[in-house]
Amino acid sequence: MNSEGLILFFLLGLTLVGFAIVFSYFIPRKSENLQKYETYECGIPTYGLSWIQFNVGYYLFAIMFLIFDVEAVFLFPWAVVMKELKMVAFIEILIFFVILGLGLMYAWKKQALKWE
Numbered sequence: 531m532n533s534e535g536l537i538l539f540f541l542l543g544l545t546l547v548g549f550a551i552v553f554s555y556f557i558p559r560k561s562e563n564l565q566k567y568e569t570y571e572c573g574i575p576t577y578g579l580s581w582i583q584f585n586v587g588y589y590l591f592a593i594m595f596l597i598f599d600v601e602a603v604f605l606f607p608w609a610v611v612m613k614e615l616k617m618v619a620f621i622e623i624l625i626f627f628v629i630l631g632l633g634l635m636y637a638w639k640k641q642a643l644k645w646e
Contacts, residue, residue: 590642594634601630 604626612619637643 587642587644590637594637594642597630597633601626 605623608619608623608626612623615622
């Protein structure tokens with residue numbers, strides 16, 4: 531792709547994004563209903579302030595879940611090519627599991643998995 535095409539592509543992208551922003555400003559009906567600004571919790575009315583600070587353990591637990599969930603996603607492509615790559619794939623997955631195991635040991639030592 532030459533430089534003129536790249537510049538044209540960039541300008542077209544900026545124009546379309548700018549048009550979408552301007553268009554979205556004029557189209558929607560603005561609602562001044564006070565319920566719009568209330569906190570929504572599954573249809574249940576809230577009691578007291580809804581802006582409370584959550585325990586960091588919830589976030590750490592979620593991050594640990596995501597790490598091991600992503601691990602499962604990476605196992606599928608490895609399993610497909612395992613027969614072709616033989617020992618190389620086996621060593622690579624061992625390294626992968628060692629790194630994940632170190633992360634799990636670190637989380638365990640920091641008591642990120644302890645639910646209180």
